[in-house]
Amino acid sequence: MINKIGGDRLLAIYWFIMFVIVIIGLVSGVSIFFSKPLDIREAEGNILADKLTNCFINKGIYLSSFMDRFDSEGLEAVCGLVLEDKTGYYENGNEQYYIEFKIGDKIASSNDAVKSKLHGLCEQEDLRKNIPICVNRNFFVLKDDKFEKVEILVIVDKVKQNAL
Known part of the structure; x- marks a missing residue:
């Protein structure tokens, strides 16, 4: 009679080798x-721009109370956004975003202290590694029966x- 136990041991070695190859892969x-x-x-900037657009425009019509509320209450309260950083990467929690509205001749911005730091870097966006990402939106809305340009x-x- 032939002993067949050795063949099973050889097969176990092949199974082990296959298991190691799969784990390494x-x-x-x-x-x-x-x-x-x-x-x-960039995706975060586009989403934020969409939310801001929905905040002050209703069906293509500009909500006239937006700028007054923006000046008195601030952007976060008016639009229901939370822009504060809670990760601890930034000393001041509001340093990571800058938002600027230009409606006709009125200009409103969210954080003027950050503007000087970030605004000049929009032209260097081709580098994209260690500089902020800028998202621009331009469109027209109906305000007082005439079209106003919104930027x-x-x-x-x-x-x-999350920079590369």
Whole structure:
């Protein structure tokens, strides 16, 4: 009679080698996928610009009380946004966003202290590595039976959090 136990041991070695190859492939695939951080600042700027547009425009008509409320209450209270950073990357919690509205001849901005730091960097956006991302929106709205040009500038800094 022939002893067949040795064949099972040889088969176990092949199973172990296949298991090691699959684990190495899985670990290397996951590490390659997650090794590069994602830069979502442009998407975040576009979403923020959309929310701001919906805040002061209703069905293409400008809400005239917006600028008065913006000056008195602030952007976060008027639009129901939370722009404060709670991660601790920034000394002042409101340094990561700059928002500017230009409606006709009226200009309103969210944080003038950040403007001098971030505003000049919009022209260098081709670098995109360690500079803020700027999102510009230009459109017309109906205000007092005439069309007014609206310009929205949203600058998302967050270089310390999710820049490449």
